[in-house]
Amino acid sequence: MWEQVGLNVVSYVLASIGCWNLFKKCGVKSFWAVIPVAREYHISLCADKEEDGRTLTLLSFIYYASWLVGRFINSSNRLSVIIFIFCFSSALAMVIVKIRVYWELIKVFKRNKKWIIMFFLFEGITLMIWGLVKGFVPSFRVDDLEGDGAKILGQDVSDDINGLTINLKSRTSWDFFKKKTLLKDIHMNIPKGHMVLLLGGSGAGKTTFLNAITGYEKADAKITLGELDIYDDYEKIIYDVGFVPQQDLIRGNDTVWLTLADAATLRLPSDTPIKERFARVDSVLEQFGLTVVRNNLVDKLSGGQRKRVSIAMEYISDPTLFILDEPDSGLDGVVARSLFEKLRDIANDGKIVIVITHTPDRVADLFDDVIVLIKDSKRTGRIAFYGTVEESYKFFEKDSMEGILRVINPINVGGDGRGEEFVEKYADLMKGNVG
């Protein structure tokens, strides 16, 4: 038994020495190398696999705790069997998660994938080699994510009583005891009657931005719609903001009419008379061309019709600010074009329509403005441009929205990785405009 304990201690010391140096290379504080549980989490940070790190932390805590308790319990005790089950299953799960983490660590260090066998069989020695040998250099450092990132504008735009004014300083969240900045320094005025395209690569913070401007997830910001502050007057404004999610979140076994009637009950003020509510349902059905299918089950509708029902559900409250997250996903070009023309009509009625789409070029002519968001080197969502569609082509020196996306997207997803350059260029441009 003592031999086994000795072996574990030696392996732990070797791994600690290895991690101490490895953490230095990866920009993580070295002392975490000697603290059980925290060490596993920080290895995951080095591998840029934070989510796996959280799982690993939990599993290693269960493992170490059950191992420790097991040492002090008589092996003939029935409880020791339960402890053993905990210890064994957490160890097994740990091995699987560790393999995933080390696999990514190998990628970060750009080394041969066969190293995974070494990590699996001789974890302590392998970590020591990776820590001590100078040739092992990571392509990514954890401390690269800290700091301020690209230049900021830091100046609010003045409130526009005829539109939406956004002055967002930052949107942060606490994640596993760490504060993360998801969005930073976004300022703009969107006049009523404008249809705006929200463009950005995956993870740029588009949905976070929309959630912040609708007041659903509050940010350090002042956002006004007309004369009302969205955050301070949230209860008053809740029916004046419509958000259509990407998926068609509708009960398939309800009829179209019943779906809209339910939506009207939820989204219209509770003192709305029932006659008025039903009249609104009929009017929206007419407006979205759904009258012919009013008694059909949602499950029996085509993709385009279902999408129109999903939009109509939010439009039932006649919102001034109407936001749609990829309304054209899964629709063919003709149906998508027809849907966007409907949205254009809504904007022409004096509403603000903001749309996320991943195929913008087929409908680019229908938009007034474009907002371009990027993820900077600190993984914070930043604004790279806000202006008319024509101005955006000039600003990015491209002739299509896809061209703009390509130039701002990070290199690891096939882009040019020039996002931050445009953040700074836009900040300079705005400073000139704002003064």
Added chain:
Amino acid sequence: MAAVIAGLVAFCVGQNLFKTMEGTLMGTFAISCICVWNGFFNSIQVICRERAIVKRDHRSGLHITSYILAHMIYQAVLCIAQSAITIFVFMSMRITMPSKSLITGFPLVDFMITIFLVTYCADMLALLISSCAKTTTTAMTIMPFMLIVQLLFSGNFFTLPDMAKPLTNLTATKWGLTALCAQGDYNSLPMVSVWNNALKMQNVEINGEKPLQDAFVYLEKNDYRDEILKKTAEQNQNPEFAFDDDVVYKCWAWLIGWTVFYILAAVIVLEFIDKDKR
């Protein structure tokens, strides 16, 4: 489905239900299991399968309490119907039912209230699981574990180690089984297992004779059998199953208590639905 399960249980264990102690214990355990099974299957998927829709509706102003209340009303109707079906099937299969009432004056109504409360309690537990689970797969994976816990920790059917006994208070099966045994006047029923086991030894020979067989012949000839069965039962009475309205009220209170707890927990869990990651 409720009718089929009730029919199967009545066919397998209904013969001695409310006739002997052993038959009653086994039968009431089986009835509790039917109730838990029905309750679990009623609601295990109802929330998790439309979780994204609930999240969207919550964003639009849906009150979670109203949403859960709507489910509670619908599930209550379902559970009442299932309880009625179960009793109807038992009666159709001529299963003996409790003949004395402790609470309402109608023994079948007492019996049905207990069945309903166990089913509804399990239903609300499944609703809570459905509120916690993000997907139907997760909910259906958790369900068998919860079912096993309900069966294993029913208290009086399996012999548990002392340290595990407090856990039996957590299960709807324990309170259902106890209430049903009390309503069936378990302590007044004969116990047959000792007699039947002894009967198996009647052919044992001692010095070329069969003294046990002689004893059984003597006892049966003089009509002592029933008296012995009753005497055996007297030695094995369980005060927890006393034919007393306090016992039934206590069981119902526990079942209602757990039901309320599960409902509150489901509401609290769903209030955080906005935190779901995309």
